[in-house]
Amino acid sequence: MGFSVLEGFTKSLAMTVLSEIGDKTFFAAAILAMRHPRRTVLLGCLAALIVMTILSVLLGWAAPNMISRKWTxxxxxxxxxxxxxxxxxxxxxxxGEAEELAEVEAKLDADLKGNTGKTKSDPKADDDLKKKRKPFLTQFFSPIFLKAFSITFFGEWGDKSQIATIGLAADENPLGVVLGGIIGQALCTTAAVLGGKSLASQISEKMVAFSGGILFLVFGIQSYLSTVEP
Structure with a gap:
């Protein structure tokens, strides 16, 4: 088993980039950036992905302490x-891509209609009501930031890339996996926010899927051939 920081970093970076291009959170970041300030959307999405990456790596790092390293x-x-x-x-x-994009757009459109479809009433009364009902977190963070964070975080939970990150952290240097994952997520999210839909239309989803599949198989074969340290 390889435990060098560089090996964990390169594996995590490559896996993250090929897993995240064109997935649900990629399109969600792209669509949100078209409707809201890009900087706020980028910060919200990145914060969620960084938290998710760290949590996944911690789970992978702790796994060998709960069950034998051979089994992990x-x-x-x-x-x-x-x-x-x-x-x-x-x-x-x-x-994949058409279904992912259609599903994300439908969810965000439904959310937008729900927010704009409310009946009009007295503005002053509405302001007073909003202040009373204002959630605790929105006193410190922008609602757009929280929306981008929550959509990205829960969209990534249980995703293929999250589970793969947990497995990678159990088999490689956790620090390298964290750094590679965060940089990979930052690259993909920035690309999505700056021009995700147009970028995705120029990238072959089939080639991304094939490249990701080959990369995962290479990791699997390498893991199978490597020795297990006690």
Whole structure:
């Protein structure tokens, strides 16, 4: 098993970039940036992804302390191979991007209509009511920041890239995995905010899926061939 910071960093960076391009949170960041200030959306999405990456790495780092390192190594190997085949299947079926984009747009449109479809009333009374009902967090953070944070955080929870990060942290240097994951998330999120929909239309979703699948398979084969340290 490799525990160098550089190895964990390069694996995490490559896996994150190829997993995040064109996924739900990528499109969510792109669409939110078209409707709200880009800087606020970027900060909200990045904060959520950084928190998610750190939590995932902590789970992966703690896993060998709860079950034997041999079992965590085997589970990680199976996960990489399974995700590799899953990504290749997505590439062959070629249905991922259109469905992801349509689903995200539908959710955000429904949320927007819900906020704008309220009946008009006395502005002063509305302001007083809003102040009374104002959530605690919105006193310190912009509502747009919180919206971007929550959509991104819960969108990533249980995602393929999160589970892969947990497995990678169990098998590689946690510091390298954190740094690689955060930089990879920052690159993808910045690209999404600056021009995600147009960028995604120029990138072949099939090629991204194939590249990600091959990368996961390479990680899985490397993990299978490596020795397990007690």
């Amino acid at each position: 190594h085997h589970i990680t190997t199976i996960l990489f191979l399974a995700f590799g085949l899953w990504s290749l299947w997505d590439g062959f079926t070629d249905e």
